[in-house]
Amino acid sequence: MEKMDFNPLETKAKEIIVRYEEPRAAMLPLLWLAQETFGHISPEGEAWVGEKLGVTIAHVREVVSFYTMFQTKPLGKHHLQVCRSLPCLLQGANGVITQFKERLGIGLGETTLDGKVTLSAVECLCACEMAPMAQISEQYVGPLTPQTLQEVFHHLLEQPDTAFRPPEPDLHIAGGGPVLSRRFKHAEGAWFDAYAADGGYEAAKKALTSMTPAQVIDEVLKSNLRGLGGAGFPTGRKWSFIPKESSKPKFLVVNADEGEPGTFKDRYLLERDPHALIEGMIIAAYAIGSHKAYVYIRGEYVRPHRRFAKAVEEATRHGWLGKNIQGTGFDLEVVIHRGAGAYICGEETALLSSLEGGKGFPKLKPPFPAISGLFKCPTLINNVETLACVGPIIRQGAEWFSKLGTPKQGGTRLFSLCGHVARPGLYEAPVGVSLRELIYTHAGGIREGHRLKAVIPGGISAKVLTAEEIDVKMDFDSLLSAGTMAGSAGVIVMDETTCMVEALRAASHFFADESCGQCSPCREGTGWILKIIDRIRKGAGRPQDLENLLSIAGNMEGKTICVFADAAAWPVQSYITKFRGEFEHHVATGECDLKGPALALRGPGQA
Ligand SMILES: Cc1cc2nc3c(=O)[nH]c(=O)nc-3n(C[C@H](O)[C@H](O)[C@H](O)COP(=O)(O)O)c2cc1C
Ligand code: SF4
Incomplete structure (x- = not known):
């Protein structure tokens, strides 16, 4: 294998290091520099970064292993990363992943024999309005409708050596709002x-x-x-x-x-x-x-x-x-x-x-x-x-x-709406707007022919609300009084086709994947939760499983360095409490009555 020459990177490395008060703070940018130059971070790359920053190779290696975007082995020419988080799952991400596997003839984490494409599934890329979506070599692509999927396949399989520049989708993005979105419609460059x-x-x-x-x-x-x-x-x-x-x-x-x-x-x-x-x-x-x-x-x-x-x-x-x-x-x-x-x-x-x-x-x-x-x-x-x-x-x-705004919270907010609404998008509204108004007036209501089942009002960490609980204002205090939280104002809407076991599984997978692992209640708890929910989902649930889930979640709250563990516990507690019958049915029968439409790709009725 050809030796890697780091000499041409010296000047750039010096320029980067002087931006920071302490040299070691330049760790991530130097690792990016090495990866962008050589396609991955090799042991020589780790040694070079360590030497530049005056830290041990062991330290550099620990850092590299913590971040999912750093690659220690070469990838295919195109890195196709399909989002599998809840918002994409609601719009058919599982079907998209299956199609990619079949057409490329590889599994997740694998590279095609010609070295052109590596396929991965990733947690949320925060482009939920484009769901189901993927990232192809640093470019976001979505919504992956049957037609866009064909374009992606054509590019990856037949023109893999050309750059892929899909147009930005024309989505439902607020414009002209009083505070935050007034210039959103301006063209780039102006x-x-x-x-x-x-x-x-x-x-x-x-x-x-x-x-x-x-x-x-x-x-x-x-x-x-x-x-x-x-x-x-x-x-x-x-x-x-x-x-x-x-x-x-x-x-x-x-x-x-x-x-x-x-x-x-x-x-x-x-x-x-x-x-x-x-x-x-x-x-x-x-x-x-x-x-x-x-x-x-x-x-x-x-x-x-x-x-x-x-x-x-x-x-x-x-x-x-x-x-x-x-x-x-x-x-x-x-x-x-x-x-x-x-x-x-x-x-x-x-x-x-x-x-x-x-x-x-x-x-x-x-x-x-x-x-x-x-x-x-x-x-x-x-x-x-x-x-x-x-x-x-x-x-x-x-x-x-x-x-x-409201007496205790001023202004407006940008509300991200995704999932089973007619118009997934970004909407600016006063902080005291009701959840009902956001869903039915701004986002056009539930997708055609369906009815509301559940809503997460403030990003995946927030406790879920039922269809009967949406007459609530979206400011921090009102949502707290309603037993949930405003959080990041990411509203995930689920209709009657959604299996709540499947939805909780997606949330739990996210938390198990993202725990930093410092505190045992969080590291072990998120893993146990995922294992038990997986068992229920696969039809092998045990009578004690629901009580065990609630007990594990209860033991994670308030006992860790940061509130991530609490945030991982809240979905478990709220989904099981509010949709207990559905969870019990899964455990008792090993069956889900809701197969099919939730996994369908985003249809023509939706943007
Ligand atoms: C697990 C976790 C994830 C967070 N993620 C974000 C984030 O992506 N963006 C953000 O601004 N704040 C995030 N926060 C909140 C920050 O810790 C912090 O409160 C915030 O950046 C402060 O800015 P603000 O006062 O303007 O909200 C997160 C908190 C936790 C516990
Ligand atoms: S609670 Fe926070 S600090 Fe502790 S393991 Fe979880 S993510 Fe890490």
Whole structure:
């Protein structure tokens, strides 16, 4: 085999390392560099990265093994990754995987004999509006209707040496909303001009030239903006926790690691309105006294990353980033950091561990990131959508923003709707909109000829609601009172064809796959849950299984480093409690009465 020559990568490696306060934080970008150059990360590649960063090969190897996107063996020319998470499953992902296996003549994890295609099944790619979907060599493809499948087969089997560039599907994406989606319909390439023409960067100018940091924080507090990454913590309060005086540098970290199945909002903000995020970042950084921002984007988001990076370049060129922004004396440097395939890195302390060059391990709190975060310095972490609300708040005022929402949560939200609705898509609505209105008015109701059975209102971790429970407002507090959560506002809708055992199996598979493994209740519990549900699903359920599932789930809650384990327990508890008869029927008879339509490919009645 030809020897790998790393010498041509030296200059690039040096450029990457100096972006970070500590060399080892350049771990993921250097691993990406090695993989992109040689197609995979070989032992020589691990040794080279270790040498550049001054860490052991064993450490590099541990990191490589943690992230699903790093490959230690060469793959086929095209890597075909089919999503098997619940939203895609509801739209026929199992059938898609079977067709790929049959047509390519290979199983999951295998490569065709000619070395052209490697086939894998992956957890959620956060493009649930395109379900069923796949990623082919970094390009998202969907919805995989019988017709698009033919195009994919044609390309992979008959023209494997050409680049595959499927058009972006014309889906149901909100536009013209009051806060977050107003510029979503703009064409690529017109961003900075379009943004500036729409009052863009006026808010940053106002903050930097006529407001003190304390006044900015106060305005955000009054707006009742709550963290839209999922936890709903009041944003202004979080900003106020960052020490005013600090001998250490302070950091702003943007969480763009969107990974919650059923959610795809941040992807649209990064792609279609990146300057709204940049403006929010400038204001946030000014408010807390930070001059360095890291944007952690999930590794699979290749196009969002590309478009956001282009916007950062534009903003820098127009004097909105870098040194002495618009002559105000305020500096802000932005580093974009690419993740590498690990859902847990969305949890803020795991994200920091990953950003520091390690495995994405959550850390015990306290200390909270506000006091000891990135490189042990004060750090503010906010979600993309949260920061995209900040410009409009400063420009149009806290009162305007808070009035759009409920008494305790201001503004609007981007609701991702997927599953069995007529129009899967992204919709902007006031945070107090009802779940019924979202499903029946915005998303066009349940697909034709079917009726609602169940809804997950806030991403796969949220407790499920029945068809009778949808007259609930979608703000954080109302959903909490209804026994579930608003989370990431990813709404997964299931009609009467859905088998709840199958749905819970998909959720449990996700959690078993994504647990970081640090805490035994989570590592062992998610594995046991999956094993028992698999048994029930295959018709070999035992009388004690349901009680055992509830007991395992109960023992996972509140006993671990992060709330991932709780999130894995909630679907088990809610599905079994609310659809107990269906689970009991499976256990007693070994049969499912709902075979067929749920596995059908997305039909002509749907977009
Ligand atoms: C398992 C887990 C996954 C998470 N994933 C994300 C994510 O993908 N994106 C995100 O912004 N927040 C995610 N969060 C929430 C973050 O920990 C954190 O609360 C958030 O980034 C803070 O930003 P916000 O206050 O603007 O919401 C996750 C939390 C947990 C426990
Ligand atoms: S709860 Fe699970 S994901 Fe969170 S730290 Fe423990 S093992 Fe890791």
